[in-house]
Amino acid sequence: GAGVSQSPRYKVAKRGQDVALRCDPISGHVSLFWYQQALGQGPEFLTYFQNEAQLDKSGLPSDRFFAERPEGSVSTLKIQRTQQEDSAVYLCASSLRVGGASYEQYFGPGTRLTVT
Amino acid sequence: KNEVEQSPQNLTAQEGEFITINCSYSVGISALHWLQQHPGGGIVSLFMLSSGKKKHGRLIATINIQEKHSSLHITASHPRDSAVYICAVQNYGGSQGNLIFGKGTKLSVKP
Numbered sequence: 001g002a003g004v005s006q007s008p009r010y011k012v013a014k015r016g017q018d019v020a021l022r023c024d025p026i027s028g029h030v031s032l033f034w035y036q037q038a039l040g041q042g043p044e045f046l047t048y049f050q051n052e053a054q055l056d057k058s059g060l061p062s063d064r065f066f067a068e069r070p071e072g073s074v075s076t077l078k079i080q081r082t083q084q085e086d087s088a089v090y091l092c093a094s095s096l097r098v099g100g101a102s103y104e105q106y107f108g109p110g111t112r113l114t115v116t
Numbered sequence: 117k118n119e120v121e122q123s124p125q126n127l128t129a130q131e132g133e134f135i136t137i138n139c140s141y142s143v144g145i146s147a148l149h150w151l152q153q154h155p156g157g158g159i160v161s162l163f164m165l166s167s168g169k170k171k172h173g174r175l176i177a178t179i180n181i182q183e184k185h186s187s188l189h190i191t192a193s194h195p196r197d198s199a200v201y202i203c204a205v206q207n208y209g210g211s212q213g214n215l216i217f218g219k220g221t222k223l224s225v226k227p
Contacts, residue, residue, distance in 0.1 A: 033214055042202055042217030056214065091159065099212050105215065107159035
């Protein structure tokens with residue numbers, strides 16, 4: 001079956017532009033995570049959705065970052081007024097996880113954002 | 117101090133060698149994941165474990181909960197194993213299962 005897909009795969013934005021990154025999780029997966037991976041670093045948590053509810057946004061680095069998942073499937077990560085430090089790979093992952101159990105997370109290919 | 121530490125940071129091996137990558141963590145966990153990331157960014161889950169040992173093909177992952185340590189072993193390494201290997205933990209009682217990642221170990225296997 002289809003895995004997690006993300007679009008666009010690559011995005012170049014001029015400083016100050018707004019960008020929107022899309023994630024299509026595996027059908028039926030309840031949980032959806034966004035991570036940010038700077039060059040040469042491990043990914044870092046940004047935000048978490050359970051269905052359409054954004055239960056944790058503690059990792060969002062500033063109020064320029066906004067995420068939504070209005071119908072509990074596709075999610076969009078929006079960055080307003082992009083800055084050079086926003087340049088990174090943005091990864092989306094989904095899992096069947098509900099409640100306290102641990103489930104495998106399935107990752108998308110990521111969107112590489114370059115802010116010039 | 118990072119909550120998840122990996123070693124070594126970089127590793128070069130000859131084809132056929134036995135490889136070990138280590139991961140130490142400082143938080144209580146519900147599970148530990150080993151992930152593989154190829155150039156271009158795609159991440160694949162190799163193992164998820166909370167105790168003992170798991171084996172899949174030439175890959176073996178072990179975890180010692182008391183010592184807060186895990187290892188990933190690759191037997192009979194091959195150039196196609198070249199990738200970044202990332203250790204990540206799910207923080208027990210943490211935020212709905214988001215992962216805390218190590219910085220990764222870049223493995224290069226030479227023919």
